Amino acid sequence: MRELVYVYRHQRMVHRIDPAEFRCSLLAGQLADAWLDYHRKAGLASSSTYVAAIRSFLAFADSHLAAAGLDPGEARLDGGPIDLTEIIYPWEEYLLPRYKPTSNRPNVMAGALLILINHRAVRDTKVPKRLRRRAEQPPTFRGGSSEPLDEFANHERLVLRDAAQFDIRALEKRLSTGRALLAQGHDPRIAGWRSLPNLVWAARHGIMEIPALQAHFPAHIKWWPDELKELLADPPYKARFAGKYGVMTTVSGLLFPNELDLQPFRVLLLLAMGDATPEEVHDLTLGDLEFSDEGVRVLQTKLRAQRTRPHLHSNDGPRESDRPLSEDEVPGESAYPGSGKWDVPGLLRRLIAVNAMTREAFTTEPWLFTAVESTSNRRSMQAGRAKFKLSGRRFTDWIATHPDLEGEPVKISLPHDVRRLRKTSKTTRVAALGGSLSDLAGDDHHIEVFRGHYAHGTTAHVLAGRAINRAQRGVFNKIKPGKPVLVTEEAEALLTDPGATAELGISSDQGAALQQGELDMGVVNCRDPRDSPHTAKGKLCHVAPAMCMICPNAVVFTSQLPRLLMLDDHIAHMRKVLPPPVWKATWGVQADALKEVFAECADQLPDARRQIEEGKFRLDLPLGMRTEYDR
Known part of the structure; x- marks a missing residue:
C-alpha cells in the first residue's frame, strides 16, 4: 500500500494506491513509487491528477492486456515481454470520448503519466529505449480549446448584487428570530418536544437528530407546533424539506447558515475583491483577517503562484454605529460597529457574525465560510467548510431561487460560473x-x-x-473641415492684395510666395508647410502630396488642374492594383476631394487634358510615396 498525506488549501489530503487492486500489480507498484518520489522531489502542491492518471491507466491495462491474451502481471516499467508503449496510445484514445471535446482532462492525465514514466526512466537504465522515448514526448492529443469566460453584463451584476443583499438581510433576520427562540427554549428531553423554542434548544446543543425526533416527536403533522408548521410552510422551506428531516434542517437553519445561505456573501465579496480569486476567498480563515480603524487587512494565499500577499480593504461606507437600528435588528451581534454594511470590511464582519453560533455549537476549524449541513446519512447535522459543489448548493442553484416578475428563475446568462464574478x-x-x-x-x-x-x-x-x-x-x-481652396486665374493676380490675403487667412508675404510658386508642394500649393495637421507643429509636412487634397492648408490654382488630373488617373490606376478595402482606406477620400474640385471647374478640364496630351506637364510623386502607397 502506497500512501501520501499532505495539506492542500488548508485541508488534509490522503491518497492511497493499493497494487493488490490491479492484476498488473507489479506495474502498479512501480508507478506508485515513481509518483511518491516525484511528488516529494518536485515539491508538488497537489497529487490528485497523478493518482487519477495512474488508476485510469492501470484499470485500462488490466482489461486491455487480458483481451489481447496477455498476462497483466507481466507488465512492468523496467522491461519484460509487454511493450507498455503499445498500451499508452490506446489508453489516450480511450480517454478522449469520456470527456467533453473542449476538456483538457485527457491531455493533462496523459501528460501526468508520461511525466512519472520519464521520472523513472531517468533513474533506471532498465527502462526500455522505446518506452523512454515515448515518455520524453508530449501527449498524443492536444488539450481541448474553449471560449474564455465572459463577464456578467452590468444589468446582471446589479441583479446578482441586489439578490445577494436581499438574502443577507433575510438570513440575519432569520438568525435573529432563532436566537430569540433559543432564549425561550429548554431541554426537550425534560420540557417536551412539541415546542419550537425547545426544538431550537435541541439544535443548539446537538441533540436534535433523526432518531431522537422519531422517538419523541409526534408522528402526525397535526400534532406538530403551529409555529413550526407555519415555518415549514414558508416558500424557502416548503419545496425543499419534508417530514422529520425537514424539521431537523429547518430548525437548524434558524441558528446556523447552510451553504446556500453563504452564497450571497461569496457573490458580494468576489464582486468587491477584484484582486482575489474564488479559491483565495474560500480559503480565508479568521486568522487571515485583521480589522482596524482603516478597514480590514486580508492575507490572501494564491496556491498556483505559491504566493501569500496582504491586501488592505478600506472602509468605504458610513459607519454602522452612526445609524439607528431598524426594527429587524437587535443590539449585539446583528449590529456591526465599524464600516458600512456592503463594503468588504462590513461584509466580512457580517459573515463572521452569522457564523458565530456555528463556532460555538460545533468544533470546527476557523473557516470563514463554515456551513451546517446534514450528514451523508441524513440523520444529524454537521459543520464544515463550504464547498459549493454539491447539487442544491451551487452558484446556479442559488440563482434559481430568485424568481423574476413573472415567477420564473431570474435570467442570468450561462454559464453560471463564479469565476465570471471576478472578471466582472x-x-x-x-x-x-x-x-x-x-x-x-x-x-x-x-x-x-x-x-x-x-x-x-x-x-x-x-x-x-x-x-x-x-x-x-x-x-x-x-x-474633415479641411478643404482645398480653389483660386481662379483672375484671383491669382490679387494674391498680394490685403483684402484677398485676409480672405484666404494668409499674410501678404504668403500671398506673394504662393503667386511666385514658392509654396508649390508638387500637386497643389500650401499656405504653410510647417503648420500641417498631419505633422508636428513647426516641422515640414512629410505627407505631401499624398494628403494635400484633404488638407485645410491646400490652395489649388486652376493652372494646376493638369497635375490634378494626372493624380486622379494615378488613383484610378491604383484602384485596379490594390484590393478594394485597401484602396478605399488609402485613396478613397482623396478621390472624392478631386471630384469636388473638378465639379467646380468642369469647363476648364478639356483644356487641361489637352495640355497633358501635349506633354506640357508631368506628375512627380516622391519615391517614398510610391513605395508606401503603391504596393
Whole structure:
C-alpha cells in the first residue's frame, strides 16, 4: 500500500494506491513509487491528477492486456515481454470520448503519466529505449480549446448584487428570530418536544437528530407546533424539506447558515475583491483577517503562484454605529460597529457574525465560510467548510431561487460560473479607470496575463472600440473641415492684395510666395508647410502630396488642374492594383476631394487634358510615396 498525506488549501489530503487492486500489480507498484518520489522531489502542491492518471491507466491495462491474451502481471516499467508503449496510445484514445471535446482532462492525465514514466526512466537504465522515448514526448492529443469566460453584463451584476443583499438581510433576520427562540427554549428531553423554542434548544446543543425526533416527536403533522408548521410552510422551506428531516434542517437553519445561505456573501465579496480569486476567498480563515480603524487587512494565499500577499480593504461606507437600528435588528451581534454594511470590511464582519453560533455549537476549524449541513446519512447535522459543489448548493442553484416578475428563475446568462464574478469585478475596474493596459492590470497581474485573461471581455472590447472611435473622430474632425481652396486665374493676380490675403487667412508675404510658386508642394500649393495637421507643429509636412487634397492648408490654382488630373488617373490606376478595402482606406477620400474640385471647374478640364496630351506637364510623386502607397 502506497500512501501520501499532505495539506492542500488548508485541508488534509490522503491518497492511497493499493497494487493488490490491479492484476498488473507489479506495474502498479512501480508507478506508485515513481509518483511518491516525484511528488516529494518536485515539491508538488497537489497529487490528485497523478493518482487519477495512474488508476485510469492501470484499470485500462488490466482489461486491455487480458483481451489481447496477455498476462497483466507481466507488465512492468523496467522491461519484460509487454511493450507498455503499445498500451499508452490506446489508453489516450480511450480517454478522449469520456470527456467533453473542449476538456483538457485527457491531455493533462496523459501528460501526468508520461511525466512519472520519464521520472523513472531517468533513474533506471532498465527502462526500455522505446518506452523512454515515448515518455520524453508530449501527449498524443492536444488539450481541448474553449471560449474564455465572459463577464456578467452590468444589468446582471446589479441583479446578482441586489439578490445577494436581499438574502443577507433575510438570513440575519432569520438568525435573529432563532436566537430569540433559543432564549425561550429548554431541554426537550425534560420540557417536551412539541415546542419550537425547545426544538431550537435541541439544535443548539446537538441533540436534535433523526432518531431522537422519531422517538419523541409526534408522528402526525397535526400534532406538530403551529409555529413550526407555519415555518415549514414558508416558500424557502416548503419545496425543499419534508417530514422529520425537514424539521431537523429547518430548525437548524434558524441558528446556523447552510451553504446556500453563504452564497450571497461569496457573490458580494468576489464582486468587491477584484484582486482575489474564488479559491483565495474560500480559503480565508479568521486568522487571515485583521480589522482596524482603516478597514480590514486580508492575507490572501494564491496556491498556483505559491504566493501569500496582504491586501488592505478600506472602509468605504458610513459607519454602522452612526445609524439607528431598524426594527429587524437587535443590539449585539446583528449590529456591526465599524464600516458600512456592503463594503468588504462590513461584509466580512457580517459573515463572521452569522457564523458565530456555528463556532460555538460545533468544533470546527476557523473557516470563514463554515456551513451546517446534514450528514451523508441524513440523520444529524454537521459543520464544515463550504464547498459549493454539491447539487442544491451551487452558484446556479442559488440563482434559481430568485424568481423574476413573472415567477420564473431570474435570467442570468450561462454559464453560471463564479469565476465570471471576478472578471466582472475586473472589467468594472476597466470601465472606471480606462487608461492603458499597464494601468488596468494593476499590481496583481502582468500586462500579458491581463491581456490574455481579462482584456477579451465584452466590456473591455466595447471600451476599446469607443477609444478608437474617439481617436478617429479627433482625426476626422481635424481634417474633415479641411478643404482645398480653389483660386481662379483672375484671383491669382490679387494674391498680394490685403483684402484677398485676409480672405484666404494668409499674410501678404504668403500671398506673394504662393503667386511666385514658392509654396508649390508638387500637386497643389500650401499656405504653410510647417503648420500641417498631419505633422508636428513647426516641422515640414512629410505627407505631401499624398494628403494635400484633404488638407485645410491646400490652395489649388486652376493652372494646376493638369497635375490634378494626372493624380486622379494615378488613383484610378491604383484602384485596379490594390484590393478594394485597401484602396478605399488609402485613396478613397482623396478621390472624392478631386471630384469636388473638378465639379467646380468642369469647363476648364478639356483644356487641361489637352495640355497633358501635349506633354506640357508631368506628375512627380516622391519615391517614398510610391513605395508606401503603391504596393
